[in-house]
Amino acid sequence: MSTCSTSxxxxxxxxxxxxxGTWAGVRPALVAGACLLVVPCVVLARSPLRALRHMPGVAPASGDAA
Incomplete structure (x- = not known):
């Protein structure tokens, strides 16, 4: 589903x-694109995923020291 939606x-x-690019020019369009590429990084950095060490609902392997 993810591949289908991104494609x-x-x-x-x-x-x-x-x-x-036609309306504002090439340079502003490239700057806007670069700024939009930063958005997912900011969203992931601020999400609780950074603290996730194990998949929720799955017991860690017996050799893991948590």
Whole structure:
């Protein structure tokens, strides 16, 4: 499902990026794209996933020292 949704979003993103590049110029479009690439990193850094050491609902292996 994830591959299908990301593959389907690529043409839409390309169309939006082309429109932004035409409307605002190439440099602002590239800066906007670079800023948007930082968003997932910020979301993951602020999420509780950083503290997750084991998969929820799965017992750790017997050799693990938690």
């Amino acid at each position: 389907g979003a690529r043409p839409v993103g390309a169309l939006l990026a082309g429109g932004l």
